[in-house]
Amino acid sequence: MALQVEGLRVSYGPKVAVDGVSLDITEGEIFGLLGPNGAGKTSTLSAIEGLVKPDAGSIRIGDVDARTNPGAAKARMGVQLQSTSFQSNLTIREIVRLYAGLYGVRLSRAGIDDLLADVHLGEETSKRFSQLSGGQQKRVSLLIATIHNPPLVLLDEPTAGLDPQARRQLWDRIERLRDAGRSVLLTTHSMEEAQAVCHRVAIIDNGKLLTVDTPAGLIEKHKDDPRVRKVAHGQVTLEDVFIGLTGSELRD
Amino acid sequence: MSSQPSAPLIHPPTLTGILSALLRADVAVQLRNGRALLLTFFPPLAVLYGLFTAKRGAQLGSPIVKVSLALTLGIALIAILGYTASVARDRELGVFQRLRVTPAPSWTIMVSRLALQILSMLAMTLVVLVAAAVVENVTLDPAAYLLTLAMVIVSSAVFLGVGQAVVGLIKSVDTVNAVGRLSFLPLVALGLFGHSDIFGTTFETISRWSPGGAVATLLAGGMQPTAWSGDTWWAFLASVFYAIVFAGIGIRWFQWGSR
Numbered sequence: 261m262a263l264q265v266e267g268l269r270v271s272y273g274p275k276v277a278v279d280g281v282s283l284d285i286t287e288g289e290i291f292g293l294l295g296p297n298g299a300g301k302t303s304t305l306s307a308i309e310g311l312v313k314p315d316a317g318s319i320r321i322g323d324v325d326a327r328t329n330p331g332a333a334k335a336r337m338g339v340q341l342q343s344t345s346f347q348s349n350l351t352i353r354e355i356v357r358l359y360a361g362l363y364g365v366r367l368s369r370a371g372i373d374d375l376l377a378d379v380h381l382g383e384e385t386s387k388r389f390s391q392l393s394g395g396q397q398k399r400v401s402l403l404i405a406t407i408h409n410p411p412l413v414l415l416d417e418p419t420a421g422l423d424p425q426a427r428r429q430l431w432d433r434i435e436r437l438r439d440a441g442r443s444v445l446l447t448t449h450s451m452e453e454a455q456a457v458c459h460r461v462a463i464i465d466n467g468k469l470l471t472v473d474t475p476a477g478l479i480e481k482h483k484d485d486p487r488v489r490k491v492a493h494g495q496v497t498l499e500d501v502f503i504g505l506t507g508s509e510l511r512d
Numbered sequence: 513m514s515s516q517p518s519a520p521l522i523h524p525p526t527l528t529g530i531l532s533a534l535l536r537a538d539v540a541v542q543l544r545n546g547r548a549l550l551l552t553f554f555p556p557l558a559v560l561y562g563l564f565t566a567k568r569g570a571q572l573g574s575p576i577v578k579v580s581l582a583l584t585l586g587i588a589l590i591a592i593l594g595y596t597a598s599v600a601r602d603r604e605l606g607v608f609q610r611l612r613v614t615p616a617p618s619w620t621i622m623v624s625r626l627a628l629q630i631l632s633m634l635a636m637t638l639v640v641l642v643a644a645a646v647v648e649n650v651t652l653d654p655a656a657y658l659l660t661l662a663m664v665i666v667s668s669a670v671f672l673g674v675g676q677a678v679v680g681l682i683k684s685v686d687t688v689n690a691v692g693r694l695s696f697l698p699l700v701a702l703g704l705f706g707h708s709d710i711f712g713t714t715f716e717t718i719s720r721w722s723p724g725g726a727v728a729t730l731l732a733g734g735m736q737p738t739a740w741s742g743d744t745w746w747a748f749l750a751s752v753f754y755a756i757v758f759a760g761i762g763i764r765w766f767q768w769g770s771r
Contacts, residue, residue, distance in 0.1 A: 310612070311612060334614060343606055349544040350540060354537060354540055355537075358534070358536070361530070362525065362534070363615065364615075
């Protein structure tokens with residue numbers, strides 16, 4: 261297993277953000293965590309990433325216990341946060357060099373430039389992160405998340421705010437990670453994204469995992485659920501399953 | 513991403529590698545920040561000039577005391593305005609959270625920042641001491657220069673502790689900047705009168721044992737090792753006390769994220 265999470269519970273004061281979440285991700289699998297705003301997606305990822313301390317539960321990255329050995333666990337995962345920012349006065353080349361150093365990857369200047377050229381940023385190496393477009397920023401973030409070639413990659417809403425072209429490009433890159441044997445856990449609001457790139461999808465709401473299956477399997481499993489039938493317009497879609505299970509009221 | 517290393521990393525990177533990567537990046541950021549560079553060197557030099565040319569400057573103390581006051585102001589500016597502003601801004605932007613998902617232990621992120629601030633203070637000290645020697649003929653013997661640099665490091669702990677307390681207790685960038693400026697009055701400006709009875713002896717005593725006053729006394733002691741007295745030792749102890757209290761508050765309540 262690339263990732264095993266058992267009975268994860270995260271709370272912020274009296275508010276329970278993640279309530280007994282368990283999930284497994286196999287090697288080479290792209291696993292999507294789908295949920296409305298405030299459902300517990302980012303909190304689940306933050307606990308796996310070591311940014312928040314869980315109240316309970318276990319997290320294993322490969323054979324490493326992430327709670328007792330966070331340094332080794334972090335070395336085995338690559339992370340793209342929902343809103344990423346880097347030191348404002350550094351160039352893209354310097355940012356890549358910094359993060360390569362933090363992961364113990366030795367890269368020459370030419371090696372860094374090659375990596376940036378590979379993500380179509382060869383002309384932007386001397387620019388600052390804030391000077392890049394949204395799609396370019398996401399590509400830099402994904403490059404940095406995978407600079408040490410980790411077995412597990414965590415992506416928090418990787419395509420949020422991107423235009424269709426940039427989104428497709430990013431999907432291609434995520435699929436290339438899978439082809440290289442990497443496992444990916446991503447959160448998303450997009451049913452299209454979940455169906456396009458994820459092997460399995462979990463729907464999370466109010467901190468609890470409601471269901472887990474392949475996108476097609478979720479539709480098959482829940483197509484006769486009255487809550488799903490009520491919101492479906494014709495043939496049941498993944499979005500109908502999602503809205504049926506999580507409700508149609510607005511979330512902040 | 514074909515040119516990336518092919519084998520997954522199994523072992524976390526070394527601490528030395530992590531610290532050197534962080535420090536290199538922090539130095540690059542600092543050198544490109546014109547405002548930070550201006551804040552580091554200009555105000556203490558301006559104060560030094562002002563103290564030596566002011567009509568009633570002689571009442572503030574000896575030339576050594578005036579140099580120590582300029583150094584105190586410079587150290588406090590770097591720590592209370594420069595350090596707090598950069599930490600608050602990077603926290604707001606999410607820079608720290610991005611660094612914390614790497615194998616770098618959280619303390620290394622802050623140690624790199626603090627080391628850079630101390631280096632800036634030492635550089636500022638050298639510039640002020642050279643200016644004092646060239647313009648005002650205030651020269652020290654080699655041992656005094658070394659002791660002064662050592663006392664600058666102790667003094668930096670006081671004001672970096674204050675800065676840490678400010679960013680530990682306050683999250684908003686704007687409020688951190690405002691409180692940083694306001695805290696100058698009780699913490700630094702008050703200390704300017706620790707060697708002067710312009711406002712009476714009671715005020716002089718309060719001033720002398722304020723954080724700014726203790727640091728100024730300590731730095732003046734460093735510049736005159738032969739005149740190192742019981743008061744200098746008390747200033748040293750007071751500085752250590754202030755550093756522990758403020759840093760303790762700052763570390764206890766510091767949060768890496770802005771939410």
